[in-house]
Amino acid sequence: MPLLYQGSDWTFERLKKAHDAIAEIALGELGLDIYPPQIEVITSEQMLDAYASIGLPILYRHWSFGKRFARDQTLYRKGYQGLAYEIVINSDPCICYIMEENSMTMQALVLAHAAYGHNHFFKNNHLFRQWTDAKGILDYLGFARDYVAHCEERHGIEAVERVLDAAHALQAQGINRYARRPRRSLAEELARQKERQSYAETTWNPLWSTVPGLDPAVELGGKDAGRLQEEGAPQIELPEENLLYFLEKNSPVLHGWQREILRIVRMLAQYFYPQRQTKLMNEGCATFVHYEIMSRLHERGMIDDGSFLEFLHAHTAVAQQPDFADPRYSGMNPYALGFAIMKDIQRVCTAPTEEDGAWFPDFAGSGDAMATLREAWADYRDESFLLQFLGPKVIRDFRMIRLRDRADEPYFEVTAIHDDQGYRRIRAALAAEYDCGRTDPDLHVASVDLLGDRKLVLEHRLQDDQRLDPATLTKTLRFVRELWGYPVSMREVDAATGKELPSGVTELS
Amino acid sequence: MNFIDRRQNPKGKSLPNRQRLLRRLKGQVRQAVAKSIAGRKVTEVDADQTVPVPVEGIGEPTFRRGARGAHDFVLPGNRKYVKGDRIAKPEGGAGGGREGAESGSGEDEFTFSLSRDEFLDIFFEDLELPHMVKRRLKEAESSTPSRAGYTTAGSPQALDVLRTMRNGLARRLALHRPRQTELDELLDAQAAAEAAGDIETAQRLTAEVEALRRRWRAVPWIDPVDVRYRRFEHRPIPIAQAVMFCLMDVSGSMNEHMKDLAKRFFMLLYLFLTRRYEAVDIIFIRHTHEAQEVDEETFFGSRETGGTVVSSALDAAIRIMHERYPLDAWNIYVAQASDGDNLVSDRSRVSEAMTEFLLPACQYFAYLEVDDTPGDDHDHRHFASELWRAYEELLRPDVPLALRRATAAGQIFGVFRELFAREGVS
Numbered sequence: 001m002p003l004l005y006q007g008s009d010w011t012f013e014r015l016k017k018a019h020d021a022i023a024e025i026a027l028g029e030l031g032l033d034i035y036p037p038q039i040e041v042i043t044s045e046q047m048l049d050a051y052a053s054i055g056l057p058i059l060y061r062h063w064s065f066g067k068r069f070a071r072d073q074t075l076y077r078k079g080y081q082g083l084a085y086e087i088v089i090n091s092d093p094c095i096c097y098i099m100e101e102n103s104m105t106m107q108a109l110v111l112a113h114a115a116y117g118h119n120h121f122f123k124n125n126h127l128f129r130q131w132t133d134a135k136g137i138l139d140y141l142g143f144a145r146d147y148v149a150h151c152e153e154r155h156g157i158e159a160v161e162r163v164l165d166a167a168h169a170l171q172a173q174g175i176n177r178y179a180r181r182p183r184r185s186l187a188e189e190l191a192r193q194k195e196r197q198s199y200a201e202t203t204w205n206p207l208w209s210t211v212p213g214l215d216p217a218v219e220l221g222g223k224d225a226g227r228l229q230e231e232g233a234p235q236i237e238l239p240e241e242n243l244l245y246f247l248e249k250n251s252p253v254l255h256g257w258q259r260e261i262l263r264i265v266r267m268l269a270q271y272f273y274p275q276r277q278t279k280l281m282n283e284g285c286a287t288f289v290h291y292e293i294m295s296r297l298h299e300r301g302m303i304d305d306g307s308f309l310e311f312l313h314a315h316t317a318v319a320q321q322p323d324f325a326d327p328r329y330s331g332m333n334p335y336a337l338g339f340a341i342m343k344d345i346q347r348v349c350t351a352p353t354e355e356d357g358a359w360f361p362d363f364a365g366s367g368d369a370m371a372t373l374r375e376a377w378a379d380y381r382d383e384s385f386l387l388q389f390l391g392p393k394v395i396r397d398f399r400m401i402r403l404r405d406r407a408d409e410p411y412f413e414v415t416a417i418h419d420d421q422g423y424r425r426i427r428a429a430l431a432a433e434y435d436c437g438r439t440d441p442d443l444h445v446a447s448v449d450l451l452g453d454r455k456l457v458l459e460h461r462l463q464d465d466q467r468l469d470p471a472t473l474t475k476t477l478r479f480v481r482e483l484w485g486y487p488v489s490m491r492e493v494d495a496a497t498g499k500e501l502p503s504g505v506t507e508l509s
Numbered sequence: 510m511n512f513i514d515r516r517q518n519p520k521g522k523s524l525p526n527r528q529r530l531l532r533r534l535k536g537q538v539r540q541a542v543a544k545s546i547a548g549r550k551v552t553e554v555d556a557d558q559t560v561p562v563p564v565e566g567i568g569e570p571t572f573r574r575g576a577r578g579a580h581d582f583v584l585p586g587n588r589k590y591v592k593g594d595r596i597a598k599p600e601g602g603a604g605g606g607r608e609g610a611e612s613g614s615g616e617d618e619f620t621f622s623l624s625r626d627e628f629l630d631i632f633f634e635d636l637e638l639p640h641m642v643k644r645r646l647k648e649a650e651s652s653t654p655s656r657a658g659y660t661t662a663g664s665p666q667a668l669d670v671l672r673t674m675r676n677g678l679a680r681r682l683a684l685h686r687p688r689q690t691e692l693d694e695l696l697d698a699q700a701a702a703e704a705a706g707d708i709e710t711a712q713r714l715t716a717e718v719e720a721l722r723r724r725w726r727a728v729p730w731i732d733p734v735d736v737r738y739r740r741f742e743h744r745p746i747p748i749a750q751a752v753m754f755c756l757m758d759v760s761g762s763m764n765e766h767m768k769d770l771a772k773r774f775f776m777l778l779y780l781f782l783t784r785r786y787e788a789v790d791i792i793f794i795r796h797t798h799e800a801q802e803v804d805e806e807t808f809f810g811s812r813e814t815g816g817t818v819v820s821s822a823l824d825a826a827i828r829i830m831h832e833r834y835p836l837d838a839w840n841i842y843v844a845q846a847s848d849g850d851n852l853v854s855d856r857s858r859v860s861e862a863m864t865e866f867l868l869p870a871c872q873y874f875a876y877l878e879v880d881d882t883p884g885d886d887h888d889h890r891h892f893a894s895e896l897w898r899a900y901e902e903l904l905r906p907d908v909p910l911a912l913r914r915a916t917a918a919g920q921i922f923g924v925f926r927e928l929f930a931r932e933g934v935s
Contacts, residue, residue, distance in 0.1 A: 037511070046518065093511065321585050405579065405598075414595070414596065419592075467575050468572055469573050475570035
């Protein structure tokens with residue numbers, strides 16, 4: 001086969017040629033299923049811009065993005081931080097930004113990595129399919145930017161900033177963790193429409209029908225108070241873990257535009273939630289895909305040895321795992337671990353050992369590695385993927401070690417290493433570290449005193465003894481107070497016993 | 510597949526975010542600018558120096574989990590440990606260094622730099638300059654369009670008719686465009702031949718007329734290749750030079766605040782002059798009871814003791830003008846900052862130096878009387894100072910003298926109002 005390109009300079013013609021060759025392998029041989037890619041060439045300055053807006057092409061304005069930009073720019077100029085070769089957006093068409101500084105080999109690598117690897121993952125992983133709307137996201141971002149700009153014009157930058165500050169602080173509590181309700185049928189939709197209409201005719205907010213501080217029984221008479229409680233109840237469903245949603249729907253003090261802004265922030269947090277749960281898999285998938293494609297291009301003589309060596313250099317720089325004692329160690333490298341597991345799946349499918357047969361009876365020796373991988377990419381998230389696919393060979397290769405940390409012990413105790421007794425224990429502990437449900441604090445709205453002083457009570461249920469960070473607790477709670485408009489408090493309780501922890505209540509009146 | 514080249518897209522997409530950040534950091538930014546002003550020379554006021562601004566106190570708090578309690582974790586790269594071994598925790602906290610760092614205050618503090626424009630914005634904001642003035646001063650270079658030959662493309666109003674017609678004439682001559690008279694003659698001859706019944710000649714003439722007409726159409730009167738437009742280039746405003754005399758009283762009564770005001774006052778004038786003149790010289794003269802020409806560091810840095818004799822500084826300025834800045838080659842600007850003290854006996858000499866020499870020679874003489882912030886114990890400032898009274902007597906509409914008293918940076922601009930008004934901005 002003729003070479004696709006030579007040398008390091010890229011041109012649009014070369015990009016197109018390389019892309020076509022990559023597409024043939026990715027779609028024809030690896031069987032990937034992607035959104036049509038849209039490749040945009042940008043400068044390093046524009047890459048910094050993209051960093052600042054959390055990788056999104058369009059975003060509303062806020063000082064925190066300016067801060068991020070200033071920080072990244074400072075780090076970049078001083079040489080402390082390099083820039084990513086690409087940024088890819090979960091959208092349809094799938095937008096990939098590639099930098100003009102990249103060499104031709106890097107461009108090919110980046111096309112395979114982002115435009116095919118990540119793209120396939122976005123389109124097929126169940127979390128993205130269920131929670132994100134790739135087709136609508138760009139339009140929604142445009143809407144969000146215009147809406148916020150419009151609010152700034154009407155209500156002033158400062159007023160908008162106040163809401164955004166508060167909403168950003170509660171972003172992590174603006175996520176639905178469980179499946180949406182199933183889509184309604186047309187009949188249900190019509191019934192709902194009717195119901196909504198009748199509701200609109202008699203609309204009243206129970207929060208506003210009492211004056212704080214007065215006894216509702218006296219105010220309304222005993223009978224009315226009972227009715228209020230009854231009718232108020234179905235509107236406010238408790239407990240509610242989506243704090244932003246709760247405030248958007250129920251806060252007694254917010255204006256319509258403020259609620260809409262909360263909604264915008266909430267939607268974006270939700271859009272990014274799958275990415276947080278699949279970091280390891282997503283990067284692993286993209287790394288596996290680029291490695292596979294570039295190797296095949298080289299095997300066929302479509303890229304020369306020099307380019308392939310340049311590729312390998314970049315690849316190993318990304319997918320290496322320093323030991324924990326190494327000064328470069330900064331946690332488990334998702335590229336390295338994801339890639340290693342996926343390569344291991346490939347090996348188990350095509351050349352299994354006896355051990356593999358015992359560990360992975362379902363697919364050991366199946367011969368079709370891509371089918372197994374595609375299934376894994378589609379149906380798992382990091383935690384379940386590790387539990388299912390992390391095998392003894394990768395644990396050995398990484399020489400993993402499981403340690404126990406107790407606050408009252410001045411040492412870590414080694415509880416498992418990479419031996420027959422240790423594999424499963426290491427796998428379980430590692431998977432737990434990737435479980436967002438455990439790493440995020442478990443917060444919800446526990447109760448709200450509608451008839452009294454409208455106090456909002458949040459609850460933090462502790463699975464272990466890891467309390468909320470007191471340094472930021474009060475500051476963040478102040479934002480809740482501002483959005484709710486009435487006193488708020490945070491209770492920290494033990495999840496198992498339901499008991500309140502010592503000095504576990506923080507109040508803001 | 511779709512490749513899009515975005516490299517030409519407008520830059521500064523996150524500029525509005527940056528403006529919001531600066532607004533948020535207002536206190537720090539102002540402090541940084543004040544520090545930077547103190548540290549730079551008057552001539553460096555609009556130099557491309559970075560102004561570091563520390564980012565702090567604008568953390569983004571969230572509900573996050575604090576120090577970890579009992580938990581298990583996995584590390585890669587085990588070389589020597591087996592089950593049951595104990596590894597001492599790293600110094601400075603439980604839970605492993607990385608986790609400890611993550612659950613820290615979380616407020617990432619760093620330093621970023623202001624650009625030249627942002628620096629000038631804040632500088633101007635303190636001075637409370639009118640918008641038009643700000644724009645003038647920020648323009649990197651003023652220029653004027655000037656003629657620069659001809660071009661084949663341009664806008665209709667730049668069409669050069671004479672040059673176009675001349676080109677047309679040359680072309681018509683070279684390509685032998687038939688003249689109207691030639692054609693008329695032939696037509697006449699043909700008509701005559703027809704009338705005479707000389708059919709052969711008439712036919713020959715008809716063919717000639719046809720050939721002539723074809724040629725006439727093929728070589729038009731004006732062709733697009735003839736058209737010429739006037740070309741303009743933007744050239745910097747003509748070279749002129751100015752010298753700026755900075756006069757300051759450095760006797761003990763001038764404190765740091767007053768000197769800061771004086772410095773901003775000199776900086777503003779310098780900015781204005783560099784926009785107008787190609788070359789600006791700057792002379793620093795400090796005085797107590799005697800005057801001295803000094804460099805800038807000594808000018809702002811040193812503190813002298815002694816009485817105050819203003820005329821000594823004026824005389825020094827006059828002497829330097831005579832020696833180095835002939836009036837026919839230099840525009841002269843004088844900026845004087847003082848707290849107003851002067852010997853009463855010196856008044857007549859001051860008046861004389863001003864009226865006899867300085868005022869006729871100067872383009873502009875700006876006097877800024879700097880003062881402590883009001884509310885301080887300075888009762889004697891309520892009535893005019895000695896120097897102020899001396900200058901006040903000289904004020905006339907046709908005299909280029911401006912007086913102003915300032916206790917804060919915002920009041921400085923007043924002394925230049927007339928100067929800028931003359932420039933067409935008010």
